[in-house]
Amino acid sequence: MVLRSMRRATIFLFSILGFTALPSVAQQPAGPNKAVQITGLVGVKTNTSGNLTLENGSLQFASSGAKVSVPIHSVEDVITENDSQRVFRGTLGTLTMFAPYGGGRFLSLFRSKIDTLTIQYRDTDGALHGAIFTMPLGKADPFKKDLVSQGARTSIPMQDDSGSSKAKPEAAKEKKP
Amino acid sequence: MKRSLYITTLAVLLVGIHAAPARLLAQAPTPPAKKASAIQVLMVTSDEIKLPAEFQISLYENLIQQLEKQGGFQHVYREGDHHADGAADLVVLHSNVRGFKKGNEMARNVTTVTGKTSIDVHCQFTDKDGKSVLERDLNGKVQFFGGNLRATLDFAKKAAKLAHDSFAANPVS
Numbered sequence: 001m002v003l004r005s006m007r008r009a010t011i012f013l014f015s016i017l018g019f020t021a022l023p024s025v026a027q028q029p030a031g032p033n034k035a036v037q038i039t040g041l042v043g044v045k046t047n048t049s050g051n052l053t054l055e056n057g058s059l060q061f062a063s064s065g066a067k068v069s070v071p072i073h074s075v076e077d078v079i080t081e082n083d084s085q086r087v088f089r090g091t092l093g094t095l096t097m098f099a100p101y102g103g104g105r106f107l108s109l110f111r112s113k114i115d116t117l118t119i120q121y122r123d124t125d126g127a128l129h130g131a132i133f134t135m136p137l138g139k140a141d142p143f144k145k146d147l148v149s150q151g152a153r154t155s156i157p158m159q160d161d162s163g164s165s166k167a168k169p170e171a172a173k174e175k176k177p
Numbered sequence: 178m179k180r181s182l183y184i185t186t187l188a189v190l191l192v193g194i195h196a197a198p199a200r201l202l203a204q205a206p207t208p209p210a211k212k213a214s215a216i217q218v219l220m221v222t223s224d225e226i227k228l229p230a231e232f233q234i235s236l237y238e239n240l241i242q243q244l245e246k247q248g249g250f251q252h253v254y255r256e257g258d259h260h261a262d263g264a265a266d267l268v269v270l271h272s273n274v275r276g277f278k279k280g281n282e283m284a285r286n287v288t289t290v291t292g293k294t295s296i297d298v299h300c301q302f303t304d305k306d307g308k309s310v311l312e313r314d315l316n317g318k319v320q321f322f323g324g325n326l327r328a329t330l331d332f333a334k335k336a337a338k339l340a341h342d343s344f345a346a347n348p349v350s
Contacts, residue, residue: 038231038326039238079230085324086282097322108286118230120220127255128220130234132326 033139035117037061040131041068042123047090052117052133054146059119061133070121070131075152077120080140084111115140119152211310212346215264216244217254221298223274232279232296235326236272236317239333247337249345268310268344271301272336275314282324293318294325296332302344311343 032051039046043066050063059070087110088096097104117133117140135143141158148154221228221236244253254261261267276297284292295318302311317332319325 039235077230081229081231083231084283086286105287108283111283116231118234120234122257125258125260127258128237129255130220130237132231132234 032062033135033143035061035133035135035139037063038116038132038134040119040129041070042129044068052135052143054150057150059147059152070119072147072151074123075119075121075147076128077118078144078147078152078154079118079156080144081116081118082113082137083116083134084113085134086110087112113137117143119147211266211304211344213266213268213344214250214346215252215254215261215267216250216340216344217256217258217261217264217267217269218244219256219269219271221272221274223277225275226277228274228277229279231326232277232329233274235329236274236296236298236332239330240270240272240336243330243333243337244340247341247345249341249347251346264305266346267305268340269303269305269307270336270340271303273299273301275299276316279325280319285319285321289321293320294328296328298332298336300336300339302340311339313339315339 032053034049035052036047036049037044041061044050044061044063045065048063048065050061053060053062054072057072059072059075061068086093086108088107093108096107099107115135115137117135118130119133120128120130122128144154145158148158218237218240221233221240223233241253241255244250252260252264254264254267274296276295278293278295280294281292295316297314297316300311300313300315301309303309315332315335317328317330317335319327319331
């Protein structure tokens with residue numbers, strides 16, 4: 001009797017786990033790259049998260065509030081670099097600063113590595129714009145490769161780029177405390 | 178003994194009084210520059226040091242945002258904007274980064290006293306013909322809270338205030 005009820009409970013538990021796991025597998029984005037726009041795109045607030053895609057010869061950033069498109073042929077420079085950021089950031093990160101017994105300081109030790117993608121482009125009036133995005137680690141270089149293959153220019157070719165892993169310039173490295 | 182002490186004190190005071198005007202003259206601000214209705218911001222350069230691209234872009238974009246926020250100029254043009262060619266009284270802002278120290282956000286958060294990020298920028302304002310009308314060294318830093326790029330915002334605020342106070346045709350924003 002007990003064994004039967006345990007078996008039922010286990011099956012029930014696994015079925016719930018299966019249902020919650022399935023959508024997350026299905027929602028893995030194939031094309032779009034998740035990115036956070038730090039600054040630069042007209043009409044998009046700073047630190048807005050959204051999806052970066054390459055569609056119909058243009059670089060598109062779509063967030064919940066705005067969708068901005070930049071023609072790839074107008075992109076004059078694409079540069080990728082590495083950085084790191086606090087795991088607990090934003091409002092939560094600010095609130096942790098007030099945690100007692102140095103809890104905020106302790107939590108700020110937890111950091112995640114990210115890639116940064118920086119682009120320079122010109123609008124229809126010839127005005128120079130710049131935009132900075134952060135992306136998950138290892139995503140910026142393939143995206144840059146796609147951008148360059150579709151007509152964007154870069155001052156640092158792919159093999160020499162600071163990139164995400166190997167050759168990092170001194171200026172891009174964070175100094176150890 | 179008392180007399181020599183008196184004379185020495187008097188001499189020090191006299192030297193101080195003489196030196197004060199010279200110091201004041203040295204710190205005197207440059208004569209007021211001409212007013213302008215429009216300003217053009219050129220891309221930030223860094224000839225002497227290697228500046229990460231994200232800092233370069235952040236400096237440029239923050240400069241434009243802060244100049245627009247401060248008000249006082251009818252137009253804030255970006256580099257290469259064709260509309261700037263027709264502007265009559267235009268000042269052009271050239272910014273050259275001369276010092277950069279990329280600090281460490283984690284060190285700032287943990288220790289409070291280390292990990293400062295600082296940027297030293299030489300700002301030159303020229304008229305349309307390229308003649309320099311004002312030059313100043315400004316810096317931006319982030320000492321306690323925030324990411325490293327926050328130093329660029331600090332600099333941009335100072336540069337926008339300088340431009341506003343020196344050239345804005347409509348000082349009341």
